[in-house]
Amino acid sequence: MIFRQLIDPQSSTYTYLLADSESAEAILIDPVFEQSRRDTALLAELGLRLVLTIDTHVHADHVTGAWMLKRLTGSSIAISAASEAQGADRYLMPGDRCPFGTRHLTVRATPGHTSGCISLVLDDESIAFTGDCLLIRGTGRTDFQQGDSRAMFRSIHDQLFTLPASTLLYPAHDYRGLTVTSVGEERRFNPRLGGDLCEDDFAGYMRHLNLPHPRQIDIAVPANLKCGAAAKDPTQIAEPDWPGLTYTFAGIWEISPQSLEEQLAGVQIVDVREPDEFNGPLGRIPNAVLIPLGELAQRAGEIERDRPTVTVCRAGGRSAQATTILRQAGFPAIANLAGGMLRWRAEGRIVDNASP
Structure with missing residues (x-):
């Protein structure tokens, strides 16, 4: 057995x-x-x-x-x-x-x-x-x-x-x-x-x-009580062709800090925090582009559509919403950084402009 x-x-x-x-x-x-x-x-x-x-x-x-x-x-x-x-x-x-x-x-x-x-x-x-x-x-x-x-x-x-x-x-x-x-x-x-x-x-x-x-x-x-049935069948959503993702019951693809750090050269990072957070003590992921969540729908044209995109915020909530906005805008490969910058820093991942 x-x-x-x-x-x-x-x-x-x-x-x-x-x-x-x-x-x-x-x-x-x-x-x-x-x-x-x-x-x-x-x-x-x-x-x-x-x-x-x-x-x-x-x-x-x-x-x-x-x-x-x-x-x-x-x-x-x-x-x-x-x-x-x-x-x-x-x-x-x-x-x-x-x-x-x-x-x-x-x-x-x-x-x-x-x-x-x-x-x-x-x-x-x-x-x-x-x-x-x-x-x-x-x-x-x-x-x-x-x-x-x-x-x-x-x-x-x-x-x-x-x-x-x-x-x-x-x-x-x-x-x-x-x-x-x-x-x-x-x-x-x-x-x-x-x-x-x-x-x-x-x-x-x-x-x-x-x-x-x-x-x-x-x-x-x-x-x-419905044996886990979701309103929308996630198996009908195309899976991203990049590794290390987890699909959540909320319908969001997430990537762990470790997986993201291993793939930094091949993805684009969209940080949806406010400018003071982006420049604040938590720091930011190298080469991240700042587009606050409230401006994301209007500025989606600034993001490359042919590259995998990871959205980032402080703890993962706003960036999860950002994945929905970008998917609705037609972006095919979107993932949320699980746990946001808090988890990224807690795991000792590489950052720019961070306080000690």
């Missing part, structure tokens, strides 16, 4: 690739929209055919890549029948099997974080994927989306802690860089519900977490 653990740094989401090496059939668990092209590139390099994406629940912190991957690869979409999501090809029930070649995952209902959460157990019970139910030395939160701390306690004890102690557990998230745990470890050391802690202990612990809501919840939940 082929197994890969992938991460989306922005949301700290783990995506899992499992594939049968003989048949080359593959499954992706909890894919992320912005990483869809990364995932398809890996599938292509490994010579795999994606047959199914599975979301362990309706996520609140990122948009699923299920719909996008279906458009790119023809894969089917699966999610719990209790999720109330629309647009899936399979609605999973406890005990259902999700095959890939000669291997399969078995569905276990593990509500608590949401009412539609599931965990997935590999056929030989050597591995389980716990979504946002059981995390490494922690658990998912239970304070929104039909969350229920007592249901989560029972889910973990009845569905996950009953697996062999050696079963490796892979969560959908970790915010400390931890990657894997085991049933035996969590039974003993999980500070929320391991050892002799009871259901009342757990409910009291969860009641006092007082966590802020996920920043993307207002975007992610409605999109994920």
Whole structure:
């Protein structure tokens, strides 16, 4: 079996690739929209055919890549029948099997974080994927989306802690860089519900977490209730023929500071900040042309149309809007500098006219 653990740094989401090496059939668990092209590139390099994406629940912190991957690869979409999501090809029930070649995952209902959460157990019970139910030395939160701390306690004890102690557990998230745990470890050391802690202990612990809501919840939940479907199919937008770009759910091509620095000689930089910012302490990228955002539509004729163009601002918001303006003006190859000059400087990239 082929197994890969992938991460989306922005949301700290783990995506899992499992594939049968003989048949080359593959499954992706909890894919992320912005990483869809990364995932398809890996599938292509490994010579795999994606047959199914599975979301362990309706996520609140990122948009699923299920719909996008279906458009790119023809894969089917699966999610719990209790999720109330629309647009899936399979609605999973406890005990259902999700095959890939000669291997399969078995569905276990593990509500608590949401009412539609599931965990997935590999056929030989050597591995389980716990979504946002059981995390490494922690658990998912239970304070929104039909969350229920007592249901989560029972889910973990009845569905996950009953697996062999050696079963490796892979969560959908970790915010400390931890990657894997085991049933035996969590039974003993999980500070929320391991050892002799009871259901009342757990409910009291969860009641006092007082966590802020996920920043993307207002975007992610409605999109994920449609399995990640976007209003406009991004696969119908021509891909730029220059490397290092990522397509975001907002419909914007972005380039990282590292990729841009490697390609500076071949692109033109349009800085859409105000003049005092352009000449200010953050500095500017070498050879950048200043056209403030408010003047961009009128001055678009000053930009070469036959060269790739990267728009830049302080943090990436105004320059994202600039890509839309230039695309509407007919520019074929436009990308936004992810994180703007703040990220550019934080990564120590080359600048002109900057303060120490």
